Amino acid sequence: MTEQLAAALAAEEAAIYAYGVIGVHLEAKDEVSRARSADLEHRARRDALVDRIDELKASAAPQPAAYRLPFEVTDRDSALKLAVHVEDGVAQAWRALLAVTEGDERVDALSHLTDSAVRATRWRRIAEVTPLTMSFPGRPG
Amino acid sequence: MLTTSRRFLLGALAGSAALAGCGILDREPEPAPQPDALQPLLDEALTLAASYDRAIVAQPDLAARLTPLAEDHRAHATELARVIGATLPSAGPSASAPTAGDTTATLRKAEQAAQKTAVAACKAAPPERAALAGSIAACRATHAEALR
Numbered sequence: 001m002t003e004q005l006a007a008a009l010a011a012e013e014a015a016i017y018a019y020g021v022i023g024v025h026l027e028a029k030d031e032v033s034r035a036r037s038a039d040l041e042h043r044a045r046r047d048a049l050v051d052r053i054d055e056l057k058a059s060a061a062p063q064p065a066a067y068r069l070p071f072e073v074t075d076r077d078s079a080l081k082l083a084v085h086v087e088d089g090v091a092q093a094w095r096a097l098l099a100v101t102e103g104d105e106r107v108d109a110l111s112h113l114t115d116s117a118v119r120a121t122r123w124r125r126i127a128e129v130t131p132l133t134m135s136f137p138g139r140p141g
Numbered sequence: 142m143l144t145t146s147r148r149f150l151l152g153a154l155a156g157s158a159a160l161a162g163c164g165i166l167d168r169e170p171e172p173a174p175q176p177d178a179l180q181p182l183l184d185e186a187l188t189l190a191a192s193y194d195r196a197i198v199a200q201p202d203l204a205a206r207l208t209p210l211a212e213d214h215r216a217h218a219t220e221l222a223r224v225i226g227a228t229l230p231s232a233g234p235s236a237s238a239p240t241a242g243d244t245t246a247t248l249r250k251a252e253q254a255a256q257k258t259a260v261a262a263c264k265a266a267p268p269e270r271a272a273l274a275g276s277i278a279a280c281r282a283t284h285a286e287a288l289r
Contacts, residue, residue, distance in 0.1 A: 091279070098263065098271040110263055110275045114256075117279040121286045131209035133283040135216040136276040 001100040004093070005053050008112075011086075011093035012046040017067040018086040025079035031126060035083065038119055042090070045112060080127035087120035088137075095138030113138050179270065182262055182277060183221040185255045187230070190214040192251060196243035203245070210248075210284050217277050224273060249288040256281035 019039040026032050073082050094116065097109040117137035124132045193211035197204045222229045259278035266274050 095272050095275060095279075098275045099268040103264070106271060107260070107264055110260060110278060113275055114279040114282045117283050118286045121283040125287070130205075132287040133209060133213055133280060135213040135280060136220075136273075137279040137283060138276055139272070 001097070002053065002056055004097045004100050005049060005056070008090075008093040008097060009046065009049040009053065011090045012042050012049060014067055015042040015086040015090050016046060018069065018082050021069065021073050022079040022083050025073060025076055027076070031076075031080075034122065034126075038083070038087075041115070077127070080123055081129075083123040084120050084127065084129065087116045087123065088134075091116040091120065091138035092140055177225040177227070178265065179221050179225055179262060179274065180227070181258055182274065183218055183225065183227065185258060186214045186218040186221065186277075189248075189251060189255060190218065192243050192248060196245075196248060199243065206287075207248075210287065213280055213284065217280070220273060221277075224270065245288045249285050252281050252285040252288065256285065 016039060019035055019042065023032060023035045023039070026035055069082065070085055071078065071082070073079050091113050094109050094113040098106055098113070101109055114137075117134070120134075120137070121132050124130070190211045193207045193214070197207050197211070218229060221227075256278055259274055259281055263271055263274035263278055
């Protein structure tokens with residue numbers, strides 16, 4: 001499970017970094033506030049993951065010194081595209097935890113997977129990207 | 142032919158022995174197969190897909206919005222049937238007459254209820270099925286969001 005927890009931590013860290021960049025390119029009040037609340041949510045999950053990994057006395061995978069964005073973010077369109085991209089990535093990381101957890105811990109992982117999938121849907125609607133949904137959120141590929 | 146009838150006869154004898162409680166062959170009657178734990182998810186996926194089909198027939202201007210959601214449910218049904226080892230009823234949009242009942246509001250409610258079923262199925266699932274049930278739960282939640 002520690003491997004999947006470390007992957008989830010890396011995905012959350014990447015999301016926090018991405019939302020910092022995304023926020024710069026958004027202007028509409030509701031879009032900025034959505035990005036801010038997503039950022040806070042990812043920070044809370046990051047903190048919870050750090051605690052959990054610490055609890056298991058497992059060392060997290062070494063963090064990359066610098067994050068690299070999957071593509072250049074220069075305007076609102078590319079910022080919204082990045083928001084969808086990071087939420088999809090976070091959903092994948094939490095989905096991988098479902099098979100290695102049980103009970104409440106699995107329900108938590110599912111609620112994070114669901115939350116990221118719903119956020120991705122909202123960003124797609126704001127970006128006017130269709131379809132708004134994926135058949136299997138979090139499934140790689 | 143002979144073999145078949147002999148086997149049948151033996152089976153019948155064993156059955157009556159068990160019924161009589163003689164226990165000579167000590168054979169338990171075959172238990173009725175338990176429905177698969179994921180069967181309710183499969184049933185819901187098919188029901189939801191059909192609801193979207195009816196809503197699209199009733200309100201064709203919603204087709205662009207609702208068709209991808211119906212397709213998600215069909216993809217779930219296909220994957221669930223594969224995992225369960227069930228055969229899907231022959232596909233094709235349901236020919237049932239459109240009813241006034243399927244509005245985006247009722248569809249949204251149905252998605253939220255179906256999400257709960259999938260969350261419970263994910264929680265109870267063995268590890269190898271947890272991710273599938275989880276993705277279906279998350280997808281149903283995104284549908285409720287898309288119908289806002």
